[in-house]
Amino acid sequence: MxxxxxxxxxxxxxxxxxxxxxxxxxxxxxxxxxxxxxxxxxxxxxxxxxxxxxxxxxxxxxxxxxxxxxxxxxxxxxxxxxxxxxxxxxxxxxxxxxxxxxxxxxxxxxxxxxxxxxxxxxxxxxxxxxxxxxxxxxxxxxxxxxxxxxxxxxxxxxxxxxxxxxxxxxxEAHNEDAGQHYTPREVIELMVNLLFTHDSAALSGASVTKSIYDPACGTGGMLSVAQEHIHSLNSRASLVLCGQELNDETFAICKADMLIKGNEADFIKSGNTLSDDQFAGQQFDYILSNPPFGREWKNEKAAVEREAKQVDGRFSAGLPSISDSQMLFLQTAVARLKPEGRAAIIQNGSPLFTGDAGSGPSEIRRFILENDFLDAIIALPNDIFYNTGIATYIWVLSKAKSASRRGKVQLINANGLFEKRRKSLGNKRNDIPPAAIAEICQLYGDFAESNISKIFDVADFGYTKITVERPAESEAAPESADKSEQREAPAPAALVPYAAPSCVPDTAPKKRGRKPGGGRKPRKADASRRDTENVPLKEDIQDYFKREVLPFAPDAWIDESKSRVGYEIPFTRYFYEYTPPRPAAELAVEIRELEMELAGHLANLFGE
CATH class of the missing domain: 1.20.1260 (Ferritin)
Structure with a gap:
């Protein structure tokens, strides 16, 4: 069987x-x-x-x-x-x-x-x-x-x-959130294979001992699959399995399973990882996790904010929205990795782009990207989880990238690599077949570009948000056009100063002796005419300003005290494929056919 x-x-x-x-x-x-x-x-x-x-x-x-x-x-x-x-x-x-x-x-x-x-x-x-x-x-x-x-x-x-x-x-029988305890096995297998893609040599030998940690371990599925995978590569290798789980029943099942398998069950801890970290000060070779999406951290707020104030705290880079804790688990993964460690952690789409320059989420992305910890992001197919059909992504983190991957990030769009299930399980309508897992891991291992794999410089995801000021209308210079009518302005940014990026070109705003708008400095900026611009990190701010702003607002200047560096990863935009609309004549024929079919049904219904 x-x-x-x-x-x-x-x-x-x-x-x-x-x-x-x-x-x-x-x-x-x-x-x-x-x-x-x-x-x-x-x-x-x-x-x-x-x-x-x-x-x-x-x-x-x-x-x-x-x-x-x-x-x-x-x-x-x-x-x-x-x-x-x-x-x-x-x-x-x-x-x-x-x-x-x-x-x-x-x-x-x-x-x-x-x-x-x-x-x-x-x-x-x-x-x-x-x-x-x-x-x-x-x-x-x-x-x-x-x-x-x-x-x-x-x-x-x-x-x-x-x-x-x-x-x-x-x-599922009483509409509980089963997905917070259960990750489909094919997703875990994909994560494990990605994690160990570059580590086959390191796992060989007679006395290999590696540690792996899951900060939201549930019943321990990820830990168990990782152990199975390592033993398939080297039966003599030893893996220390560590995890923490908040739910009492799933913690008990995980610990029982570890005890029966002969693992050190005392390394499975109970408690809230965010407010009561049972592995504080420890680091691991590997981290695997699928933390809860959209779970608020209001109850852990005091402890999280206290740790965020510590220089070496897990959350010192920034804090996400109080309504979603998943980026706190992302920071936990970074903090718990050894200098040569690797991690694979599931996130939904919001950590890719939520938050303006200077906000908590942007600061977290900045910390991860500028330290060159982000190795790859893989977009998974929709409808592969039991409790949600939303878009999900695997973030692959590495603190010791190979030379060819340094300063780079690989994005793999595996959204179309699935097969339909014969019978749905909750929201799970699709599976990732073994062939798709092999294809994804091959693309990742080869570090090659294709129609579903793209490679970017870290700086490609960064931008400087500048604040463009203008004088009151009475002081304004003549304009060739009103730029505000042509382009929509982004939302205002939070005021958080920053040092120059560590692994991206230093394109942060430079202090200038005069304002770039030309002529004398206006006496006072008109807040109602204020605008913002996001300037790519790879582009010179003054060149951008002269090209994109001054032709439309000759009296404008940059308030450099408000400039902020931000990061976002617009994953979907990079893989967008334009689909032209169907020809009007073709649509007209189809509409006519539907009208005739409807008329026939009505005639049969009313006996006309």
Whole structure:
């Protein structure tokens, strides 16, 4: 049976167990029961072969100070359970089922008990299940061969898929935001392949150890796929998986999965990454993440602003809108990368262009671009996520670009590289097939231009926003034309001074002895006649001013104290393809055909 078939079959069987809860719980509560039971059943199945050895060791070494380590050795894992019960044996005493089940759960090793405690709604639900006489039926369903989660029947890889599929289904069933916990596997595979495209040599050898971090790790899917990929390149390589997750249930599932796989589960941390960073001061070889889109950071505002004031703080470059925290995660990725590190992080379209020169988002882009951290941006197809159909992008960051990529940014438009799904899953109507993943990674690895791949200098995304002042009408010189009628002015900028860019040409405004408008300086600027211009960084400001402003406003001058450098990445504009309108004659024929067809339908309807 294929991987997809196994995952689908097991997920369907576990999903069906929720039918036993009908009438006792509301549909939105089903996941609060079934998900923790799935985790417990998985632990139970994994520990089954060493069960008797653990019970024997518990008796033999009861007074030993090393009991914990001896029990781990007996179980064969970094966890154990000292209860004589298993899921199957619990059913032998139906009258005492709730008490025995709680005793069974309390007999797990401390690290597992800490995980189970995160499923907070489950424990009161357990009493309700017992009271309503459904606990026995539900546990019995979990002990049948159809729902067997033994490692011989369900691999760790498959179990990870099953956890994620169940979360998606339960969340979708009551319109929760499943996408904040679940990223489609083909998207993760694309990100991982991009991340390791240039690192095959670095991952070879017998004693390779790399670290990877996800600041919004969910159930740990990205970390697991990265580990699988590295092991496919070098089975002897070691990968330290680190992550932080805010949601209690997904954190518990991630930590349980890591524990069962033999990874260091203590490196999976609980808490809010933005306000309670559990990895402060640490840096990693790789970072992978799909942080939430459009999630406000109002609750974290005080902590974020406090860190933004620190010179070495994650957010010192700037702050995005309070309504969207994703650029805070982008800055977290930059801050947590080692000097030779690489990252792949998903963002929606707004971080590309929102915010005028001097604003928080523009300052964040400026920091990333001028330090030459941005390696590539890949536009993904629409409708590939479960909770949104909007445009999404992978930002590939690197702190140690190869010589050929220094000062450059590659944009790849993979928007058309998808295949339609036979059946939609929420908003997910499209998949990225393996061939498309290979094509994208080939374009990225070759660093070559094509119809969907373009390469730019960092300075191509920068501009200086200048403020053009003019005197009152009574003092104004004669004009050949009114430029304000010909071109629309951008919005005013925030007032934030800047040093010259570090990796782009120094085209910031220079102090001049006289104003460029010619003649004497006017006594006072008329605010109602103020205008702004965005001058590309690669262009001389005075040349631009003489060409684009003075012919239309000879009495104008630049207020250099208000000039600001900004950055934006107008991705769509670079790949826009003009489609000419259809000929009028062709449209007329089509309209006539539709009119005749409509007339025929009306005649049939009214019997004319």
């Amino acid at each position: 294929s991987l997809a078939a196994t995952v689908s079959e097991k997920a369907n069987l576990i999903w069906a167990i929720a039918d036993k809860l009908t009438g006792v719980f509301k549909p939105h509560q089903y996941g609060e029961v079934i998900l923790p039971l799935t985790v417990i059943r998985r632990f139970d199945s994994v520990l089954e072969p060493g069960k008797q050895a653990v019970l024997d060791a518990c008796k033999q070494y009861a007074d030993s100070p090393l009991l914990d380590k001896l029990l781990e050795k007996a179980s064969g894992y970094a966890f154990y359970n000292t209860s004589p019960f298993t899921f199957a044996r619990l059913l032998d005493a139906p009258a005492d089922l709730e008490a025995n089940f709680r005793a069974y759960c309390n007999a797990f090793s401390p690290n597992v008990r800490q995980i189970l405690e995160r499923f907070k709604p489950f424990w009161p639900h357990l009493a309700t299940m017992s009271e309503k006489n459904v606990l026995y039926m539900v546990l019995k369903e979990f002990t049948t061969s159809k729902a067997d989660l033994h490692p011989d029947k369900v691999s760790n890889l498959e179990m990870g898929y099953i956890f994620e599929e169940l979360i998606r289904r339960f969340s």
